[in-house]
Amino acid sequence: MSNVTSDEEVDVAIIGAGPSGLTSAIKAVTQDVEVFVFEEHKTIGLPTHCAGLVSVKGFKKLGFHPPSNVVLNRVRGAIFFSPSGHSFVVEREKEQAYVLDRVLFDQFLALNAERKGVKIKLGCKVDSVSVGKKKVFVKLVEEDKKRDIAAKVLIDAEGVRSTISRKLGFSTPQALLPAVQFEMINVDVDVDFVELYFGRKIAPGFFAWVIPTSDNSARVGLAAKNRPLDLLKRFIKRHELVSNRLGRGKIARIIGGTVITGGPISRTWRSRILLVGDVAGQVKPTTGGGIILGSLCSAIAGKVAGKFVREKLPVDVLSTYEKTWRKLFDKEFKSMKLLRKFLNILPDKTLDKLFLYISRYDFNEDIARFGDMDFQFKTILKSLTNFKALSIIFLTSLSQFL
Ligand SMILES: Cc1cc2nc3c(=O)[nH]c(=O)nc-3n(C[C@H](O)[C@H](O)[C@H](O)COP(=O)(O)OP(=O)(O)OC[C@H]3O[C@@H](n4cnc5c(N)ncnc54)[C@H](O)[C@@H]3O)c2cc1C
Secondary structure, three states, rough: OOOOOOEEEEEEEEHHHHHHHHHHHHHHHOOOOOHHHHEEEOOOOOOOOOOOOEHHHHHHHHHOOOOOHEEEEEEEEEEEEOOOOOOOOOOOOOOOEEEEOOHHHHHHHHHHHHHOOOHHHHHHEEEEEEEEEOEEEEEEEEEOOEEHHHEEEEEEEEOOOOOHHOOOOOOOOEEEEEEEEEEEEEOOOOOOOOEEOOOOHHHHHHOOOEEEOOOOOEEEEEOOOOOOHHHHHHHHHHHEEEEEEEOOOOOEEEEEEEEOOOOOOOOOOEEEEEEEEHOOOOOOOOOOOOHHHHHHHHHHHHHHHHHHHHOOOOHHHHHHHHHHHHHHHHHHHHHHHHHHHHEEEEEHHHHHHHHHHHOOOOHHEEEHOOOOHHHHHHHHHHOOOHHHHHHHHHHHHHHOOO
């Protein structure tokens, strides 16, 4: 890992060596510019705050698949449980999602970035940033020593905490939910299926998850409006479909974090600054998953920033980043945000009826016919009492959970 001298000027500076910062770095460096990533922690990937469930389809869009040492498990479906325990299964023959070791995944990205020429500076915190006419000035703190560098453009990938972006006057991600997850061993789980539990008493505002990492270990967690730790303990000890399978398991590790359900912030670039990933709210409001969409947006930012430096383009060119990701994904984010709101207002009784209805009928033909997202959301508004329409909307949106 590399050194930057105090009065050095770099082409592209990046805050944070998470998936978003590293993806931007890889794309920027392939434009033949000098890229530095500053990461406050001394080890890439730690501390983790993730369930590591990432769709195979998503990786296809990113243009690579994670190496086998990073993949703990592969699931081919999900079982959805209503508040009172009605369930249905969505399954495919082939694997649908990877369960990743997030530390190894981030380290794999970092190694890849370094091989391409990115300089990663660990244990180096970005303390503050100010924007000049021709440069961005970055104050770094490393082992209690402060020093300054300048960059032609800065990509902020600092994650949900948003300390630097807030100081720069950007808005912050909304509808944040506290989350807790236990890494459990000696539990009884089906290695092929993720389990998702809905209900206001289980996880108000979100859901609880059981993600198998092997046939006797799992990540068990939930996000909720408040008290996620109490709710998670109660879920494991008292839920009648869970307690006998998980209740006697051992908790190997506890992690906490913040899930973003409010969608992207209103503006993700200004002057020489681009915001990517969690700090920009580029996370699925339905599931809290940010690895794929965050990385897809970060790749655009890296490419735009690299080209801006290499071709010495005017600053306004950086707006291409926001224009491009909004064109590609804004509709998707908006639909998911609406669906999240819709799920949040559905009373438990309605969810129960919906799950029961779905578990009894075969919707495959209808889903193929009404699979279009625009159709879904016009339908939601018109058909809150029509169970068939509701079921179709719900089922067509399930692809987002895998
Ligand atoms: C409980 C939980 C479960 C989740 N499960 C999933 C899941 O299953 N699938 C999925 O796709 N997503 C999941 N997510 C979301 C996912 O973890 C995030 O979307 C993803 O980590 C965002 O990546 P990022 O690079 O934007 O931010 P981060 O991964 O948070 O990386 C930001 C980096 O910036 C560094 N940093 C911050 N400030 C500074 C500074 N001032 N100077 C230097 N470095 C700094 C941090 O140390 C960190 O390394 C989950 C989130 C939570 C909370």
